[in-house]
Amino acid sequence: MKTIKSILPKALIFFLIATIVCGIIYPLLITGISQIFFKDKANGSIIEVDGKKYGSELLAQQFTDDKYMWGRIMNIDTGTFKDENGNTLMYACPSNLSPASDEYEKLVAERVEKIKAANPEKGDTPIPVDLVTCSGSGLDPDISPAAAEYQIERIAKARGISTTQVEEIVLKYTENRFLGIFGEKIVNVLKVNLALDGILK
Amino acid sequence: MSNSILQYGLYLLILVILAIPLGKYIGKVMNGEKVFLSKILMPVENITYKVLKVNKDEEMGWKKYGLSIIIFSLIGFIFLFLLNILQGILPLNPENVDGTSWHLAFNTTSSFVSNTNWQAYSGESTLSYLTQMLGLTVQNFVSAATGIAVLFALIRGFIKVNEKGIGNFWVDMTRITLYILIPLSIIVSIILASQGVVQNLIGYEKIDLLQPITLPDGTVITSQIIPQGPAASQIAIKQIGTNGGGFFGTNSAFPFENPTILSNIIEMLSILLIPVSLCFTFGRNVKDKRQGIAIFAAMFIMLTASLGVIAVNEHIATPQLSQSESVDTSSTDKQSGGNMEGKETRFGIASSATWSAFTTAASNGSVNSTLDSNAPLSGMMEMLMIQLGEVVFGGVGCGLYGMLAFAILAVFIAGLMVGRTPEYLGKKIEPFEMKMAVLVCLSTPVAILIGSMIAAMVPSVADSLTNSGAHGFSELLYAYSSAGGNNGSAFAGFNANTPFINVSLGLIMLFVRFVPMMAALAIAGSLAGKKKVAATVGTLPTHNALFIGLLIMVVILVGALSFFPALALGPISEFLRMIGGK
Numbered sequence: 001m002k003t004i005k006s007i008l009p010k011a012l013i014f015f016l017i018a019t020i021v022c023g024i025i026y027p028l029l030i031t032g033i034s035q036i037f038f039k040d041k042a043n044g045s046i047i048e049v050d051g052k053k054y055g056s057e058l059l060a061q062q063f064t065d066d067k068y069m070w071g072r073i074m075n076i077d078t079g080t081f082k083d084e085n086g087n088t089l090m091y092a093c094p095s096n097l098s099p100a101s102d103e104y105e106k107l108v109a110e111r112v113e114k115i116k117a118a119n120p121e122k123g124d125t126p127i128p129v130d131l132v133t134c135s136g137s138g139l140d141p142d143i144s145p146a147a148a149e150y151q152i153e154r155i156a157k158a159r160g161i162s163t164t165q166v167e168e169i170v171l172k173y174t175e176n177r178f179l180g181i182f183g184e185k186i187v188n189v190l191k192v193n194l195a196l197d198g199i200l201k
Numbered sequence: 202m203s204n205s206i207l208q209y210g211l212y213l214l215i216l217v218i219l220a221i222p223l224g225k226y227i228g229k230v231m232n233g234e235k236v237f238l239s240k241i242l243m244p245v246e247n248i249t250y251k252v253l254k255v256n257k258d259e260e261m262g263w264k265k266y267g268l269s270i271i272i273f274s275l276i277g278f279i280f281l282f283l284l285n286i287l288q289g290i291l292p293l294n295p296e297n298v299d300g301t302s303w304h305l306a307f308n309t310t311s312s313f314v315s316n317t318n319w320q321a322y323s324g325e326s327t328l329s330y331l332t333q334m335l336g337l338t339v340q341n342f343v344s345a346a347t348g349i350a351v352l353f354a355l356i357r358g359f360i361k362v363n364e365k366g367i368g369n370f371w372v373d374m375t376r377i378t379l380y381i382l383i384p385l386s387i388i389v390s391i392i393l394a395s396q397g398v399v400q401n402l403i404g405y406e407k408i409d410l411l412q413p414i415t416l417p418d419g420t421v422i423t424s425q426i427i428p429q430g431p432a433a434s435q436i437a438i439k440q441i442g443t444n445g446g447g448f449f450g451t452n453s454a455f456p457f458e459n460p461t462i463l464s465n466i467i468e469m470l471s472i473l474l475i476p477v478s479l480c481f482t483f484g485r486n487v488k489d490k491r492q493g494i495a496i497f498a499a500m501f502i503m504l505t506a507s508l509g510v511i512a513v514n515e516h517i518a519t520p521q522l523s524q525s526e527s528v529d530t531s532s533t534d535k536q537s538g539g540n541m542e543g544k545e546t547r548f549g550i551a552s553s554a555t556w557s558a559f560t561t562a563a564s565n566g567s568v569n570s571t572l573d574s575n576a577p578l579s580g581m582m583e584m585l586m587i588q589l590g591e592v593v594f595g596g597v598g599c600g601l602y603g604m605l606a607f608a609i610l611a612v613f614i615a616g617l618m619v620g621r622t623p624e625y626l627g628k629k630i631e632p633f634e635m636k637m638a639v640l641v642c643l644s645t646p647v648a649i650l651i652g653s654m655i656a657a658m659v660p661s662v663a664d665s666l667t668n669s670g671a672h673g674f675s676e677l678l679y680a681y682s683s684a685g686g687n688n689g690s691a692f693a694g695f696n697a698n699t700p701f702i703n704v705s706l707g708l709i710m711l712f713v714r715f716v717p718m719m720a721a722l723a724i725a726g727s728l729a730g731k732k733k734v735a736a737t738v739g740t741l742p743t744h745n746a747l748f749i750g751l752l753i754m755v756v757i758l759v760g761a762l763s764f765f766p767a768l769a770l771g772p773i774s775e776f777l778r779m780i781g782g783k
Binding site for chain 1: 204207208211249252253254255265268269272273276277280323326334335336338339341342343371374375378383386387390391394395396397398399400401402403405406407408409410411412414416420422423424425426427429431433434435437438450451454455456457460461462463465466518519520521522523524526527528529530533534535536537538539540541542543544545546547548549552553568569570571573574575576577667668669670672692693694775776778779
């Protein structure tokens with residue numbers, strides 16, 4: 001009991017110091033530094049053109065029109081966020097499905113059918129795997145260059161422009177591996193679509 | 202493919218190259234030697250002791266050290282629990298989230314106080330900025346520091362001769378937080394914010410979609426939500442302190458938590474940085490570097506093996522995904538290929554598989570892909586790494602003191618074979634140390650097996666599963682393994698936010714955190730009171746390949762024997778069905 005009495009004030013004071021230093025000073029210091037040096041990045045990497053916001057370059061939007069580039073399969077979450085008027089705000093989550101189950105096999109088969117039907121130019125060319133799978137966040141903003149290439153003819157046809165024009169845009173928003181080694185080559189879907197619409201120049 | 206192999210190799214190499222100097226630095230800090238930050242931090246350190254009324258040379262016995270941990274953790278527990286429940290009426294809550302239910306608060310609190318960071322909550326929709334900063338971020342620091350402190354108490358047990366004290370808990374906590382965790386967190390969080398991890402206190406944004414979405418039921422969605430918050434500062438320490446609890450629900454797969462491959466490399470290396478460093482610190486501080494290298498080697502071999510299994514299985518993908526070649530799963534310069542279900546394009550297979558191996562080896566539990574959607578044998582490997590007791594580097598501090606308990610077990614078994622009293626680092630290992638070591642080694646398997654057994658018999662738990670059959674059982678087994686190993690990662694299809702699951706997992710997390718911790722301190726106290734015995738020809742060397750092999754064998758034996766039946770019902774049976782095409 002005596003030991004407890006001697007420990008208790010030290011424990012309380014140490015917890016108080018830790019809470020102030022690690023819970024208040026540290027996050028506020030980092031917020032300050034980030035807001036001074038990387039304001040746009042620290043506030044969600046929002047794409048803004050002529051005063052209008054078009055979304056975050058880091059969060060996917062779902063595209064299903066033939067004239068747009070499609071991204072990863074999205075598992076739309078309609079339950080979590082609503083606006084003041086009760087309208088659903090788009091969010092998404094991962095599937096968490098086992099890729100070894102019969103249900104999953106059927107699901108992918110349906111996706112393959114749908115994508116093939118939308119891209120008749122490609123015939124029986126195998127579909128790049130990232131187009132038929134859901135991502136880890138549900139909001140993956142990128143696809144692979146292979147998946148982008150697969151869609152070029154469809155987009156060009158739907159928009160009545162040449163495939164070279166589409167290719168140029170895709171190339172412009174393709175990012176290489178970090179130092180040429182780490183990660184994968186990626187194409188940002190929203191940026192490509194904004195460029196196709198002539199919003200991003 | 203060759204690029205992927207290069208990535209695996211470089212990740213492991215960079216990790217070790219960074220860990221060696223950091224290990225030396227940590228060793229100096231904990232001995233109170235001068236380091237390059239001393240000039241700035243020494244005054245702060247001394248003021249802290251003054252405020253605490255602590256004499257930094259006063260040593261504590263193991264019981265007082267342990268009691269300090271219990272009281273300190275209890276205060277943190279009460280504070281965080283109240284913060285969760287009351288966040289609805291507290292400030293810094295721009296999204297007006299309500300207080301959480303009592304059982305979710307209990308689960309989240311147990312999870313963060315025990316350095317597990319299991320997420321039954323989803324950060325962006327259930328927690329206020331205040332709870333994230335004042336609650337979770339603080340526990341990320343202090344629970345990590347507590348684990349490291351206990352490790353150093355144990356190391357002192359090996360060094361000291363005929364003494365009662367094993368160090369001063371408040372001095373250890375102050376030094377770890379001030380010299381190690383805060384500086385590293387500042388560096389990492391600034392790099393993360395520069396890459397696009399959000400760090401602000403503004404409310405969520407609503408932005409119109411470029412193409413509105415029409416749902417199957419006819420509803421049209423025209424805008425999306427862009428969550429915000431002070432994320433970078435919390436994510437830095439969640440990685441460095443092997444905590445793992447995400448600011449956002451999908452953890453480091455979420456682009457605002459891990460936006461680029463550079464942020465991924467920094468976060469991924471941060472998972473194992475301190476646990477690997479501590480192996481080298483251990484060798485340095487017991488004044489025999491070879492001892493630290495031997496422990497490191499045993500852990501590193503197991504880590505590499507696990508990484509190999511996960512990588513191969515994820516690159517191959519599954520027959521259900523490749524659809525007789527209608528889907529291109531090959532690895533080329535233009536795509537990562539492989540099992541991309543649940544993975545982000547920017548990370549591909551190599552950086553996702555490495556992360557999954559690191560996070561389950563360390564008891565970190567953060568994820569950058571969904572483990573639930575891994576191929577069956579990858580999922581098994583991840584589960585097994587946790588079930589081995591989180592000693593393959595493991596959590597900061599606790600991984601190494603867990604492994605030292607296995608080392609004690611190993612010398613004891615070797616001692617039985619040759620009929621000598623076992624000794625480790627010059628200290629005789631006697632029945633008391635053995636009992637305590639067994640307590641450290643068996644707490645995890647016992648908690649996992651009993652927990653998952655009870656859960657499997659509760660009918661309502663079945664409603665929490667996303668997948669059916671063998672994989673459904675894996676989801677349940679993974680949840681109880683994750684809690685029982687203080688890991689915190691999940692087969693996230695498992696909906697854990699129910700009263701029974703929240704409470705049972707919470708109790709397990711507290712049990713496996715504090716029982717082994719107290720046992721490790723008991724070993725420390727007992728060893729410190731012993732004299733050193735000189736090494737003779739009959740002493741088993743504990744720094745050579747033979748001992749490394751023996752140590753690995755003991756770890757695997759305890760894990761494999763305990764868990765093989767359960768794994769056969771889950772991932773192994775799923776794997777057999779998968780290749781059988783049925």
